Amino acid sequence: MKKHEFDRYEAYKNSGVKWIGETPNQWKVTRNKDIFEERGSLSSSGTETLLTVSHITGVTRRAEKNVNMFMAETMEGYKLCEKGDLIINTMWAWMGALGTSNENGICSPAYGVYKPKQYIPYCHRYFDYLYRTPSAIMEMTKNSKGIVSSRLRLYPKDFFQIKTSLPDYITQKSIADYLDTKTAQIDRKIDLLTQKANQYGELKQSLIYETITRGLNKSVSMKDSGVEWIGEVPKHWDVKRLKDFGTIETSSVDKKIKVEEKLVKLVNYTDIYGNLTKEIWNQDDYMVVSANHKQIQDKCLEKGDVLFTPSSETIEDIGVSAVVMENLRDTLYSYHILRLRFNKSIFLNFKKYIFNNEYVQFYFSQSAKGTTRKILGLNSFYNLKIAVPPTIEEQKAIADYLDSKTEQINQIVESIHIKIDKLKELRKTLISAVVTGKIKVVLEGELV
Structure with missing residues (x-):
């Protein structure tokens, strides 16, 4: 492979064109x-x-x-x-x-x-x-x-x-040859980093699934959960349908504002879609709509509520969930979201992981109906079986462990994405500088 190095052209002139700027004299x-x-x-x-x-x-x-x-x-x-x-x-x-x-x-x-x-x-x-x-x-x-x-x-x-x-043809070809080589090298690095980030994402999901279904004590006695995609769970855990843990409700709140109604904040489909463990609490992010007294009374969000997206264009993304992590004032959920309100005491952070795992996503994908848009009915949610440790102490231990481990993985993935972004910016900057003549590509043995 021929060696390349950067240089400047001998002399430049003002092109008189804003998007070009200065350009080599001979161009x-x-x-x-x-x-x-x-x-x-x-x-x-x-x-x-x-x-x-x-x-x-x-x-x-x-x-x-x-x-x-x-x-x-x-x-x-x-x-x-x-x-x-x-x-x-x-x-x-x-x-x-x-x-x-x-x-x-x-x-x-x-x-x-x-x-x-x-x-x-x-x-x-x-x-x-x-x-x-x-x-x-x-x-x-x-x-x-x-x-x-x-x-x-x-x-x-x-x-x-x-x-x-x-520029002349030789210069054009030399620039194109150089960029073909250089961008391929950068793209290869980006691909390798992307694969690495995906592997950490798979590790994170595997960790959540293993912990949420097996617990932290590997020596504890196990039992058959009775659910094929869960497998065995600790013998002392409860395996019940979601209907035994709480109530799931729809909402009638739309995106309109009526003068006779009170202004409220509305958590919308896009606020939770694609964010499996998003902590919903920043009210400044939400749409302002109006609601009547009954809607405010019945559909206001509380700390510990879990929101679901019951429909999606793709089977992989249906049943996305998010947990309300703080008490919210006059914040409701929209008509195309479902709210689960627990009637049994479940540790708050543990709720983030109950639904964010492979077996629940598999269940949702198998239960969805529809062709162009996939839809989950209330019964699909109510009949979902989940395994839950009986004590708040064990739930907290599992949640604390997963919080710590997933945060470590998230930091690694974030640093990988920072490297990817820098490489993409380098690629873009390099191309712009070379094709507009701001820097000169010199091939060993050739004069460009």
Whole structure:
């Protein structure tokens, strides 16, 4: 592998273009209309490889994307594109949905397809890096037409007016080769760290499951729980249905404000969704709505309540729970959440772990009904069997142990994610600096 090192170009000039800034003297500042032209040819059969554009992956084969969007009956009349063409999703250019193609194919008629003009120095991999930098995407957004961001469109005439600082072909290729190598190295490090974080997440779940079903004393006598996915539990533990521990209620509180009613805070679906052990207590985060006297009397949250999301678009995320860790003033729960209020004394922190484990999630996934949206009825919750130590002291010991161990794992995972974020930022900064000529890539034995 050739050795790379950073340097500065011999001299710089003011490009006169905000998104470019200073640029190497030998790079030519020109409009995109002098680099590109619309391809304009259409497919007569629609049988070519269908390509799509993403702000994450750039131009990829549609068959490789896991999407459920509507597919046309025929792709006759779709735009033809060739290897190296710049393809821009006209409606999502402001999000960076663009890139250059690595193969011939067809794409949506709503996309813009641009081919390089003859005799223009053009390494398509260089332009793929260049136009997906944050500063380039901002320039695309600025030149898009529309009232709000979700309605912005980057039309060809506006794309052609954008200015680009253009290096010669050798420089473009050297930059692209360098970034191919360097970003692959960074991506590999990110992948390894992500795998490591996932492994710690699995360790955490395994620890919770093992402790919440087996306890801390490994020498204690065990018994069959009578529940297949729980297995054996300590002999002195109680295994009962949730209906024996408390009452589950729905709510009629919606997101409206009526002048004759009192203003209250509302814990919403999104406040607990995806947060298996979130401690609900910061009232400043919640929506302000109104409620009548009876709703406030019956649906106000109390310390120790457990909230569930009884529906989800995916089977893996149904039955998410959160525990109310403090007494709340005039805070209610919304109509698409269920509240469990215990009538038996259970240690507060222990409640965080009762439902946050693999066997409960398995039960919920098996009990859910529906096709496009998965739903759990009240009976599914009431019939859930859980194993609970009979004394508050043992519940507290288990909760304290899990609090300590999971916090250690959380800190490790957080430090891993900090490293991942730094690598992602390094990747982004490196690409921007190299493709705009702020730093020069020198390959050993070559002069760039």
